Amino acid sequence: MDGSVRLDEVVMRFGDFTAIEKTTLEIGSGEFFSFLGPSGCGKTTLLNMISGFLTPTEGRVWIGDEAMGKVSVNRRPTAMIFQNLALFPLMTVFENIEFGLEVRGVDKRTRREASEKLLALVALEGSGPKQIGELSGGQKQRVAIARALAVEPRVLLLDEPLSALDLKLRQHMRAELKAIQRKTGITFIYITHDQGEALTMSDRVAVMSAGRIQQVADPMTLYRSPATGFVAAFVGENNRLETRVIEREGQRVRLDAGNLGELAGMAGETVILGNGDRAALFLRPEHLKPIGEGDAGPRLSATIEAVHFEGAWVMLETRLEASGEKLRVQLGHEVSRQYADSLDIGQRMTFGYDPADAVV
Ligand code: ATP
Numbered sequence: 001m002d003g004s005v006r007l008d009e010v011v012m013r014f015g016d017f018t019a020i021e022k023t024t025l026e027i028g029s030g031e032f033f034s035f036l037g038p039s040g041c042g043k044t045t046l047l048n049m050i051s052g053f054l055t056p057t058e059g060r061v062w063i064g065d066e067a068m069g070k071v072s073v074n075r076r077p078t079a080m081i082f083q084n085l086a087l088f089p090l091m092t093v094f095e096n097i098e099f100g101l102e103v104r105g106v107d108k109r110t111r112r113e114a115s116e117k118l119l120a121l122v123a124l125e126g127s128g129p130k131q132i133g134e135l136s137g138g139q140k141q142r143v144a145i146a147r148a149l150a151v152e153p154r155v156l157l158l159d160e161p162l163s164a165l166d167l168k169l170r171q172h173m174r175a176e177l178k179a180i181q182r183k184t185g186i187t188f189i190y191i192t193h194d195q196g197e198a199l200t201m202s203d204r205v206a207v208m209s210a211g212r213i214q215q216v217a218d219p220m221t222l223y224r225s226p227a228t229g230f231v232a233a234f235v236g237e238n239n240r241l242e243t244r245v246i247e248r249e250g251q252r253v254r255l256d257a258g259n260l261g262e263l264a265g266m267a268g269e270t271v272i273l274g275n276g277d278r279a280a281l282f283l284r285p286e287h288l289k290p291i292g293e294g295d296a297g298p299r300l301s302a303t304i305e306a307v308h309f310e311g312a313w314v315m316l317e318t319r320l321e322a323s324g325e326k327l328r329v330q331l332g333h334e335v336s337r338q339y340a341d342s343l344d345i346g347q348r349m350t351f352g353y354d355p356a357d358a359v360v
Contacts, residue, residue: 002064003154010059037208265358
């Protein structure tokens, strides 16, 4: 069963407003693929073009080897899970899961067999006769998944399905969703503005901003080699320093950071840099570490303005002495214990980083 999805130069306009700029993208069969971006960037619009709720103004959507142009929503090999789950509150779990099959004329025995199997898949054995109102948030979530899978879609579309759950349950359900996806081998297309969700579950993520895909990559690559400033700022956390290029030596770039002196980082994959060009240097808080007088490499001296103890780490808000810019520094448990005496407001510290971890 080919659950691949191809967007072929699709554009979506609402009147004069272009919600999706020309986009071409292939999602592999059996892939867990996420669209990640801030509110209003066009995630739902893209999903709705795949499900058939919206027809692209230009371009075509393919599922497997079939163009979806003339295929209506309920004839597409897709199923959708919405943010509010849209379960039927006055029906039992069985009735909810079997609804789509009943509409398709599947007989009662086959329906029941299918829903028993699905309840086992989502770890809700024995809950079939329960009313929806008797279930917890996480259990409702599982019923929604089982109901969506009952019609045997090749592609499951998920529109921020975990956003109504509390933090603990959300984290638990991430692992469950991923496990269900692996077990079934169905293509999952997930949209979210929560980078944690996208990074933990996905094989690949498309980061979107203002109707445009900024980068498509696996989570590790997005984190290590953001292709644009938007991705660097949106995925994980980054300090941003304004600099100028002194010289590029392969991927490594020497930078003039004004009063901060000379710094260094690695050129982003798609970035073209000439000597003297303005360039943003991105430094992740967790890549900065306290250094001493004798240590080589880039040096950033700063004054601590706030100390946030987060349990497993300490987040420092500091201000760079030479430029007055803010710098956030995350110290792991060991390091923060080692420097416990220095971690006070008003204390001076010098931080270093490995240029291999910094993106220009
Ligand atoms: P959210 O995370 O808030 O749901 P989103 O990334 O899913 O955001 P979309 O719902 O796809 O964003 O909307 C993208 C843009 O298109 C928004 O500016 C929105 O106002 C606009 N838009 C969406 N649907 C319509 C419509 N039917 N008519 C006019 N504009 C629309």
